[in-house]
Amino acid sequence: xxxxxxxxxxxxxxxxxxxxxxxxxxxxxxxxxxxxxxxxxxxxxxxxxxxxxxxxxxxxxxxxxxxxxxxxxxxxxxxxxxxxxxxxxxxxxxxxxxxxxxxxxxxxxxxxxxxxxxxxxxxxxxxxxxxxxxxxxxxxxxxxxxxxxxxxxxxxxxxxxxxxxxxxxxxxxxxxxxxxxxxxxxxxxxxxxxxxxxxxxxxxxxxxxxxxxxxxxxxxxxxxxxxxxxxxxxxxxxxxxxxxxxxxxxxxxxxxxxxxxxxxxxxxxxxxxxxxxxxxxxxxxxxxxxxxxxxxxxxxxxxxxxxxxxxxxxxxxxxxxxxxxxxxxxxxxxxxxxxxxxxxxxxxxxxxxxxxxxxxxxxxxxxxxxxxxxxxxxxxxxxxx
Amino acid sequence: xxxxxxxxxxxxxxxxxxxxxxxxxxxxxxxxxxxxxxxxxxxxxxxxxxxxxxxxxxxxxxxxxxxxxxxxxxxxxxxxxxxxxxxxxxxxxxxxxxxxxxxxxxxxxxxxxxxxxxxxxxxxxxxxxxxxxxxxxxxxxxxxxxxxxxxxxxxxxxxxxxxxxxxxxxxxxxxxxxxxxxxxxxxxxxxxxxxxxxxxxxxxxxxxxxxxxxxxxxxxxxxxxxxxxx
Numbered sequence: 001x002x003x004x005x006x007x008x009x010x011x012x013x014x015x016x017x018x019x020x021x022x023x024x025x026x027x028x029x030x031x032x033x034x035x036x037x038x039x040x041x042x043x044x045x046x047x048x049x050x051x052x053x054x055x056x057x058x059x060x061x062x063x064x065x066x067x068x069x070x071x072x073x074x075x076x077x078x079x080x081x082x083x084x085x086x087x088x089x090x091x092x093x094x095x096x097x098x099x100x101x102x103x104x105x106x107x108x109x110x111x112x113x114x115x116x117x118x119x120x121x122x123x124x125x126x127x128x129x130x131x132x133x134x135x136x137x138x139x140x141x142x143x144x145x146x147x148x149x150x151x152x153x154x155x156x157x158x159x160x161x162x163x164x165x166x167x168x169x170x171x172x173x174x175x176x177x178x179x180x181x182x183x184x185x186x187x188x189x190x191x192x193x194x195x196x197x198x199x200x201x202x203x204x205x206x207x208x209x210x211x212x213x214x215x216x217x218x219x220x221x222x223x224x225x226x227x228x229x230x231x232x233x234x235x236x237x238x239x240x241x242x243x244x245x246x247x248x249x250x251x252x253x254x255x256x257x258x259x260x261x262x263x264x265x266x267x268x269x270x271x272x273x274x275x276x277x278x279x280x281x282x283x284x285x286x287x288x289x290x291x292x293x294x295x296x297x298x299x300x301x302x303x304x305x306x307x308x309x310x311x312x313x314x315x316x317x318x319x320x321x322x323x324x325x326x327x328x329x330x331x332x333x334x335x336x337x338x339x340x341x342x343x344x345x346x347x348x349x350x351x352x353x354x355x356x357x358x359x360x361x362x363x364x365x366x367x368x369x370x371x372x373x374x375x376x377x378x379x380x381x382x383x384x385x
Numbered sequence: 386x387x388x389x390x391x392x393x394x395x396x397x398x399x400x401x402x403x404x405x406x407x408x409x410x411x412x413x414x415x416x417x418x419x420x421x422x423x424x425x426x427x428x429x430x431x432x433x434x435x436x437x438x439x440x441x442x443x444x445x446x447x448x449x450x451x452x453x454x455x456x457x458x459x460x461x462x463x464x465x466x467x468x469x470x471x472x473x474x475x476x477x478x479x480x481x482x483x484x485x486x487x488x489x490x491x492x493x494x495x496x497x498x499x500x501x502x503x504x505x506x507x508x509x510x511x512x513x514x515x516x517x518x519x520x521x522x523x524x525x526x527x528x529x530x531x532x533x534x535x536x537x538x539x540x541x542x543x544x545x546x547x548x549x550x551x552x553x554x555x556x557x558x559x560x561x562x563x564x565x566x567x568x569x570x571x572x573x574x575x576x577x578x579x580x581x582x583x584x585x586x587x588x589x590x591x592x593x594x595x596x597x598x599x600x601x602x603x604x605x606x607x608x609x610x611x612x613x614x615x
Binding site: 009 | 440477
């Protein structure tokens with residue numbers, strides 16, 4: 001037997017109470033872990049954004065298109081090295097549940113702007129030269145089992161063709177990967193011309209432009225110049241860095257950080273109060289035993305330590321269970337959410353923060369009972385004068 | 386026999402609100418090594434307070450408590466805890482065993498404060514339980530034992546670290562006569578065979594008869610037997 005035996009036995013002296021407390025803490029950390037993993041994926045775009053890459057969107061909203069002619073005008077801005085454009089297609093494969101993120105792009109300029117996208121040279125050439133080519137990301141190809149040469153019909157809820165149909169036929173002629181494993185490859189691209197020529201409406205418009213600058217230090221000037229080009233026009237623009245654009249895109253899901261803060265904060269405060277009150281009550285119930293231990297010669301600091309460790313242990317057990325469950329839940333849902341949240345996994349940073357929070361929670365809830373246990377005199381504890 | 390304790394001009398009081406209450410004043414006495422003393426007296430006479438002062442779990446208002454040259458009333462809390470662990474075994478009226486631990490673990494508790502190895506601790510625990518006749522109940526929890534058996538576990542816990550003195554606060558107060566006699570016989574055995582100094586607070590005159598001498602505390606002073614008879 002050692003001090004840890006005593007701590008463990010005290011922790012589980014009322015099994016139902018301990019289980020319920022651990023369960024409450026576990027739920028809080030399950031929420032924290034799951035939301036942390038989602039938040040990490042949502043914000044990963046900004047961390048992978050290049051410093052010298054800018055995005056120009058319609059000033060009203062990035063979902064509102066702008067004239068195709070803008071592309072050529074931006075090319076002429078001093079300091080712009082490459083500029084491309086994209087239009088949101090969306091689409092699904094066979095049934096609406098099989099959502100496929102798809103964009104209509106200008107192939108050559110797009111791959112010039114996104115030089116980190118890699119593929120064999122012959123596939124790159126095929127993408128440039130095949131009008132109905134679908135350039136598929138490696139993760140997306142894996143998800144649906146597509147390979148080069150496959151013919152894929154994608155259906156759109158938005159974009160109708162002039163013949164009245166909404167089915168767009170493509171040939172998978174290239175599969176791209178990314179230099180950095182953290183970059184998403186769960187989407188597909190095809191020729192803007194193929195799309196624009198067949199469109200029943202909204203022709204000669206583009207969704208947004210992406211451009212690279214000669215030097216990130218010139219970004220501010222270039223952004224101002226681009227937006228001034230289209231000032232007072234029916235489609236004014238707003239240019240920002242790619243990182244800022246990605247964050248704005250993530251913000252369409254709501255202010256994730258704020259939601260995370262509120263949900264986890266509320267859960268933690270509630271649990272803090274529950275666990276704190278319960279720990280105070282649990283130690284009060286044991287005041288006499290603490291008095292006996294002091295009588296036997298256990299020094300006050302050792303008793304302080306034991307009570308604090310008991311509280312931290314309780315929090316750690318619940319916290320680790322919660323983080324473990326969150327990791328399993330995230331791993332289990334990663335495949336199903338690959339189309340929306342590629343690379344969904346439990347980041348080590350979230351686990352580390354969770355672990356630190358568990359220790360912190362245990363410390364905060366245990367410190368007052370530990371101080372009480374340390375301070376109580378033997379005579380008081382034993383209920384004697 | 387040499388003196389184990391020397392109490393000099395010992396006073397103890399406390400305040401309740403604005404009222405100052407004196408428990409005893411200017412108490413002077415000595416307790417010899419190997420003695421078995423029963424301290425008797427009415428409720429509120431200060432018996433338990435005296436026991437607390439002897440055990441170093443309370444401090445006097447004035448005066449001194451000397452135990453073999455150590456002024457325990459002057460020791461810091463930390464040193465006092467160490468001194469208690471090494472020198473004193475406590476036996477309480479309501480046993481005060483840890484409900485989450487079995488008999489052997491309860492007895493082992495004071496040994497966690499020593500540098501003994503796990504094996505040596507187990508041997509000591511087995512010996513202590515054997516002395517109180519509970520070797521076969523080592524794995525039983527306090528809930529599975531009678532009051533008498535729990536008190537014997539408490540005695541084993543009090544003697545396992547081999548202290549010089551056992552301080553017993555109404556050790557038979559919660560027991561039936563038969564169990565009480567068994568406990569008192571055990572204490573007598575510890576006094577006679579192992580030389581433990583025993584100071585026992587009791588209300589029970591038949592329990593006091595097991596002691597070598599009786600001290601009657603009343604209104605803060607020791608009362609002689611003759612005075613008591615009047």
